[in-house]
Amino acid sequence: xxxxxxxxxxxxxxxxxxxxxxxxxxxxxxxxxxxxxxxxxxxxxxxxxxxxxxxxxxxxxxxxxxxxxxxxxxxxxxxxxxxxxxxxxxxxxxxxxxxxxxxxxxxxxxxxxxxxxxxxxxxxxxxxxxxxxxxxxxxxxxxxxxxxxxxxxxxxxxxxxxxxxxxxxxxxxxxxxxxxxxxxxxxxxxxxxxxxxxxxxxxxxxxxxxxxxxxxxxxxxxxxxxxxxxxxxxxxxxxxxxxxxxxxxxxxxxxxxxxxxxxxxxxxxxxxxxxxxxxxxxxxxxxxxxxxxxxxxxxxxxxxxxxxxxxxxxxxxxxxxxxxxxxxxxxxxxxxxxxxxxxxxxxxxxxxxxxxxxxxxxxxxxxxxxxxxxxxxxxxxxxxxxxxxxxxxxxxxxxxxxxxxxxxxxxxxxxxxxxxxxxxxxxxxxxxxxxxxxxxxxxxxxxxxxxxxxxxxxxxxxxxxxxxxxxxxxxxxxxxxxxxxxxxxxxxxxxxxxxxxxxxxxxxxxxxxxxxxxxxxxxxxxxxxxxxxxxxxxxxxxxxxxxxxxxxxxxxxxxxxxxxxxxxxxxxxxxxxxxxxxxxxxxxxxxxxxxxxxxxxxxxxxxxxx
Amino acid sequence: xxxxxxxxxxxxxxxxxxxxxxxxxxxxxxxxxxxxxxxxxxxxxxxxxxxxxxxxxxxxxxxxxxxxxxxxx
Numbered sequence: 074x075x076x077x078x079x080x081x082x083x084x085x086x087x088x089x090x091x092x093x094x095x096x097x098x099x100x101x102x103x104x105x106x107x108x109x110x111x112x113x114x115x116x117x118x119x120x121x122x123x124x125x126x127x128x129x130x131x132x133x134x135x136x137x138x139x140x141x142x143x144x145x146x147x148x149x150x151x152x153x154x155x156x157x158x159x160x161x162x163x164x165x166x167x168x169x170x171x172x173x174x175x176x177x178x179x180x181x182x183x184x185x186x187x188x189x190x191x192x193x194x195x196x197x198x199x200x201x202x203x204x205x206x207x208x209x210x211x212x213x214x215x216x217x218x219x220x221x222x223x224x225x226x227x228x229x230x231x232x233x234x235x236x237x238x239x240x241x242x243x244x245x246x247x248x249x250x251x252x253x254x255x256x257x258x259x260x261x262x263x264x265x266x267x268x269x270x271x272x273x274x275x276x277x278x279x280x281x282x283x284x285x286x287x288x289x290x291x292x293x294x295x296x297x298x299x300x301x302x303x304x305x306x307x308x309x310x311x312x313x314x315x316x317x318x319x320x321x322x323x324x325x326x327x328x329x330x331x332x333x334x335x336x337x338x339x340x341x342x343x344x345x346x347x348x349x350x351x352x353x354x355x356x357x358x359x360x361x362x363x364x365x366x367x368x369x370x371x372x373x374x375x376x377x378x379x380x381x382x383x384x385x386x387x388x389x390x391x392x393x394x395x396x397x398x399x400x401x402x403x404x405x406x407x408x409x410x411x412x413x414x415x416x417x418x419x420x421x422x423x424x425x426x427x428x429x430x431x432x433x434x435x436x437x438x439x440x441x442x443x444x445x446x447x448x449x450x451x452x453x454x455x456x457x458x459x460x461x462x463x464x465x466x467x468x469x470x471x472x473x474x475x476x477x478x479x480x481x482x483x484x485x486x487x488x489x490x491x492x493x494x495x496x497x498x499x500x501x502x503x504x505x506x507x508x509x510x511x512x513x514x515x516x517x518x519x520x521x522x523x524x525x526x527x528x529x530x531x532x533x534x535x536x537x538x539x540x541x542x543x544x545x546x547x548x549x550x551x552x553x554x555x556x557x558x559x560x561x562x563x564x565x566x567x568x569x570x571x572x573x574x575x576x577x578x579x580x581x582x583x584x585x586x587x588x589x590x591x592x593x594x595x596x597x598x599x600x601x602x603x604x605x606x607x608x609x610x611x612x613x614x615x616x617x618x619x620x621x622x623x624x625x626x627x628x629x630x631x632x633x634x635x636x637x638x639x640x641x642x643x644x645x646x647x648x649x650x651x652x653x654x655x656x657x658x659x660x661x662x663x664x665x666x667x668x669x670x671x672x673x674x675x676x677x678x679x680x681x682x683x
Numbered sequence: 684x685x686x687x688x689x690x691x692x693x694x695x696x697x698x699x700x701x702x703x704x705x706x707x708x709x710x711x712x713x714x715x716x717x718x719x720x721x722x723x724x725x726x727x728x729x730x731x732x733x734x735x736x737x738x739x740x741x742x743x744x745x746x747x748x749x750x751x752x753x754x755x756x
Binding site for chain 2 (some may be wrong): 171
């Protein structure tokens with residue numbers, strides 16, 4: 074690239090000299106222009122000859138060669154040199170853009186770990202991550218990348234998962250926690266038992282996905298490829314006709330004029346601007362999304378997302394946390410809420426039931442097992458235990474009925490745990506799934522950009538409707554089995570327009586069939602879930618539903634940029650062609666238009682990165 | 684069968700498009716993509732045809748951009 078800059082500079086200096094000293098004899102000027110031309114264009118000419126000899130006619134080198142030599146032939150030296158000079162400047166700029174985008178890809182690829190410190194006996198051996206097997210113990214020190222997926226067995230550290238999730242807040246991890254490759258250990262030293270080999274590890278899957286994203290092409294890209302295929306031959310043929318036919322009719326004395334117009338055609342005959350800029354826009358868009366923890370498996374999905382009219386969302390795990398938490402505590406006697414929770418938690422402390430776990434989380438303090446005696450579980454009902462010498466019952470309606478304790482029947486979403494102490498009803502605790510922090514924001518954002526938002530869930534009607542109304546979603550379908558969800562999505566497909574698309578957002582765990590059936594399958598919170606990454610078209614690495622709308626924004630922006638580039642480049646080229654054919658545009662105009670378009674569309678493509 | 688290659692020294696986007704087009708016409712090739720930005724070429728083809736496709740692919744690549752070196756990725 075350096076060499077090319079020098080050549081362009083040297084050639085320009087001579088060129089300006091030749092232009093400035095227009096009183097020099099014609100021969101000297103010819104030599105100066107020739108020198109300027111050779112310096113900047115010899116490699117193009119050489120490539121043209123080489124390619125023609127190999128049967129590769131009509132490539133851009135050849136066409137530029139003909140256009141510039143033709144200008145020399147009819148005595149338009151300045152134009153001849155300018156064609157080559159500006160073509161090279163355009164190429165230089167393209168190379169720079171390509172270099173830059175390749176580098177930004179390399180930056181994304183920077184999450185690839187180079188080595189793993191594997192424990193062998195008492196020492197550490199540095200191995201290629203490829204060579205590590207499941208069950209090996211690896212040590213990751215501060216500042217190092219986690220090379221393979223595994224479980225922490227020793228040590229604590231803060232880890233940075235931003236390369237995976239786009240989430241910049243570091244996470245605390247310690248023994249027993251799962252850890253994903255591609256995260257970076259900020260401080261501390263941790264030992265990890267490897268649970269997945271490198272090829273199956275998260276980091277490798279992500280890299281694969283980004284690198285192969287372009288194999289699924291968008292319609293815009295297909296259009297450009299088709300266009301490029303016919304554009305050059307058509308322009309060349311018209312140029313040839315233009316050089317020969319009008320002089321044949323109007324007399325050969327006009328030949329130079331028509332040849333000049335025909336040469337202007339050749340200057341704009343390369344579809345380069347389009348061939349570079351449209352894929353570059355999509356690539357930038359996919360890159361921008363991956364920086365936000367959104368992986369898009371192909372530019373066709375980016376395009377489909379931009380056209381999405383209907384968003385169907387799963388409830389549990391997508392809009393809600395999928396974790397059951399204590400939501401409300403109601404007391405019916407003179408016992409405080411915290412006392413009620415304390416008693417219920419202790420009574421349930423010997424149970425492994427999810428309810429017991431939710432109570433413990435809400436209680437937050439250490440359980441004193443010594444206070445609990447004679448704990449007894451009634452499966453499907455609840456528990457009976459003696460806490461601090463008092464007989465505590467904690468369970469559902471059935472347990473209260475069974476024990477003959479009058480209780481108040483509550484119509485609330487979620488699970489109700491009634492509590493009775495020494496056969497006296499004391500109140501109840503509601504445990505329910507919690508709406509994600511950004512779910513309301515996510516729905517509001519989506520409402521602005523799509524026609525329908527529909528929530529699907531396997532849950533009971535009452536709880537589904539409560540969640541939906543809190544979120545502001547008006548279309549809910551509840552009590553659905555996984556197979557029903559597919560049928561519902563198929564039904565909803567009928568609501569979209571011909572160009573419109575339907576996106577389904579799920580947690581990817583048991584909705585693979587729906588993800589596959591919809592136009593765009595989006596899996597949430599997919600970090601570490603292979604099944605979800607496999608099944609979805611778009612993968613949101615963390616569990617924020619608002620990322621759906623972020624992804625959609627990126628998609629729309631990308632598509633807009635790609636379309637702008639297509640329309641702009643094609644109309645400028647056609648405009649130049651029309652004007653040249655009637656003699657309104659000079660070769661100068663053609664050169665400037667062509668290089669200018671290339672530069673502008675490339676700069677425009679880069680906007681998709683931000 | 685899917686094979687992935689890296690085209691070291693790939694210079695022009697239009698050439699990448701040409702390669703893609705011509706390789707796509709080879710018998711047995713189901714899908715081919717030449718990504719100009721990652722310089723990756725992915726060929727998906729019938730297993731039994733792969734042995735014929737690879738040399739033909741190399742010929743096409745070399746004809747369009749002689750300086751490109753095909754590497755296994």
